[in-house]
Amino acid sequence: MEQDISIKITDREGVTHEVLAPTDMAMNLMEVVRSYELAPEGTIGICGGMAMCASCQCYVLSDTTLPEIQDDEEAMLSEAFYVKDNSRLGCQIRITPDLEGLEVELAPES
Amino acid sequence: MIKTDILIIGAGPTGLFAVFEAGLLKLKCHLIDALPQAGGQCSEIYPKKPIYDIPGFPEILAGDLTNNLLEQCKQFEPGFTLGERAETIEKQEDGSFVVTTNKGTKHQAPVVAIAGGLGSFEPRKPLIDNITFFEDKGVEYFIKDPEVYRNKRVVISGGGDSALDWSIFLSKVASEVTLIHRRNEFRGALDSVEKVQELKNKGKIKLITPAEVINVVGHDKVEAVVVSQAEHIQKEFEIECDHFIPLFGLSPKLGPIANWGLEIEKNAIKVNNALDYQTNIPGIFAIGDVNTYPGKLKLILCGFHEATLMCQAAYQIINPGKKYVLKYTTVSGVDGFDGTRKEAPKQVVKSIN
Numbered sequence: 044m045e046q047d048i049s050i051k052i053t054d055r056e057g058v059t060h061e062v063l064a065p066t067d068m069a070m071n072l073m074e075v076v077r078s079y080e081l082a083p084e085g086t087i088g089i090c091g092g093m094a095m096c097a098s099c100q101c102y103v104l105s106d107t108t109l110p111e112i113q114d115d116e117e118a119m120l121s122e123a124f125y126v127k128d129n130s131r132l133g134c135q136i137r138i139t140p141d142l143e144g145l146e147v148e149l150a151p152e153s
Numbered sequence: 154m155i156k157t158d159i160l161i162i163g164a165g166p167t168g169l170f171a172v173f174e175a176g177l178l179k180l181k182c183h184l185i186d187a188l189p190q191a192g193g194q195c196s197e198i199y200p201k202k203p204i205y206d207i208p209g210f211p212e213i214l215a216g217d218l219t220n221n222l223l224e225q226c227k228q229f230e231p232g233f234t235l236g237e238r239a240e241t242i243e244k245q246e247d248g249s250f251v252v253t254t255n256k257g258t259k260h261q262a263p264v265v266a267i268a269g270g271l272g273s274f275e276p277r278k279p280l281i282d283n284i285t286f287f288e289d290k291g292v293e294y295f296i297k298d299p300e301v302y303r304n305k306r307v308v309i310s311g312g313g314d315s316a317l318d319w320s321i322f323l324s325k326v327a328s329e330v331t332l333i334h335r336r337n338e339f340r341g342a343l344d345s346v347e348k349v350q351e352l353k354n355k356g357k358i359k360l361i362t363p364a365e366v367i368n369v370v371g372h373d374k375v376e377a378v379v380v381s382q383a384e385h386i387q388k389e390f391e392i393e394c395d396h397f398i399p400l401f402g403l404s405p406k407l408g409p410i411a412n413w414g415l416e417i418e419k420n421a422i423k424v425n426n427a428l429d430y431q432t433n434i435p436g437i438f439a440i441g442d443v444n445t446y447p448g449k450l451k452l453i454l455c456g457f458h459e460a461t462l463m464c465q466a467a468y469q470i471i472n473p474g475k476k477y478v479l480k481y482t483t484v485s486g487v488d489g490f491d492g493t494r495k496e497a498p499k500q501v502v503k504s505i506n
Binding site: 083084085086089090093095096098114115117118119121122124125153 | 194198199202271272277279280311312313334335336338339340401402404405407419420421
């Protein structure tokens with residue numbers, strides 16, 4: 044279990060969940076949300092994680108260092124709604140040990 | 154009234170493959186899809202992305218898979234009602250179903266197979282308070298008939314392929330095309346981006362970036378949009394126009410199917426996976442990503458299998474008591490409804506002297 048990290052995710056109802064996420068399964072943040080069913084099926088990860096739908100948009104609340112935003116993620120965010128300065132796409136954030144203590148809030152469905 | 158054997162709701166990979174499997178059993182299919190083209194997500198969201206887990210294809214682009222499936226089922230002459238969403242279903246006295254779309258098109262079939270994926274794709278509407286008031290009064294989320302825009306002033310917003318491609322196309326038709334995007338960068342095929350650049354340089358497309366439409370102005374139809382631009386200093390201004398076309402992609406919604414009396418769990422339709430993928434309503438099946446059962450995997454390859462078993466059950470409903478044995482296409486060939494026949498070449502039997 045040493046490979047698991049702890050993440051706080053606030054769902055779209057405003058409820059915060061502290062969850063354990065494995066770092067050795069090539070999972071991303073969107074998939075962690077789905078695996079704990081923190082958002083209804085069909086409302087998150089619609090494109091499957093290609094940075095092509097923004098259904099996994101979240102706001103990063105902690106000052107955790109995240110992987111740098113890539114062109115396709117930035118392009119998708121520029122077309123999404125409810126975007127803030129701390130918006131990221133969960134599908135583009137791979138779960139690594141560096142993310143221990145990450146806190147995010149899911150953006151509204153759109 | 155369009156009449157068929159199996160009415161398939163959703164023209165994605167699962168629905169298209171069902172046409173082929175039904176055809177082998179001499180059953181005709183008609184498909185309804187809310188999108189204007191076949192292929193579902195494969196053609197709408199990721200046509201140029203590769204898929205690696207279609208059996209027999211180490212790598213295939215989603216758009217090519219769609220084309221292949223259309224090619225594979227074409228001799229069974231499927232009918233299509235595209236750009237319309239299945240709205241209501243009514244069971245008839247003879248046990249068949251009548252499905253009516255949002256445009257009022259009626260379809261009748263003894264078997265209905267819902268292959269609706271994550272649902273019908275609805276446009277993502279920008280967060281502008283009064284936008285719904287102007288829908289069909291100058292605000293459109295799809296371009297169905299480009300002629301509507303002839304000699305009109307059009308404002309398009311969005312930064313993806315569809316915003317680029319329609320700006321290019323309408324620059325030949327409309328009197329004025331303005332493209333508005335939140336950033337200076339666009340994401341699309343390289344030649345589309347370059348073409349827009351060229352048309353901008355020629356003055357055929359007016360480009361406003363980084364900017365956003367924040368309001369629609371007009372009495373009973375669109376007369377102008379309010380634009381907020383954030384270059385150097387923040388400023389707001391109006392652009393007079395006849396049409397405003399926001400192109401921010403589509404998001405799937407289960408929609409009216411949710412009210413058909415089907416058992417639904419986690420935005421998916423519960424089916425009997427031990428047998429035939431039938432729902433709680435006999436005669437209505439659900440196949441592909443739209444269904445759920447213990448151990449369900451939302452994979453195209455699973456949809457193919459589900460479609461195949463569904464067709465066998467549909468055959469029994471449509472031809473009660475009729476004998477049937479499974480045939481291999483290699484042995485029996487494929488007889489199309491269009492009179493074509495595909496078959497394995499005969500073996501050469503010849504003596505060697």
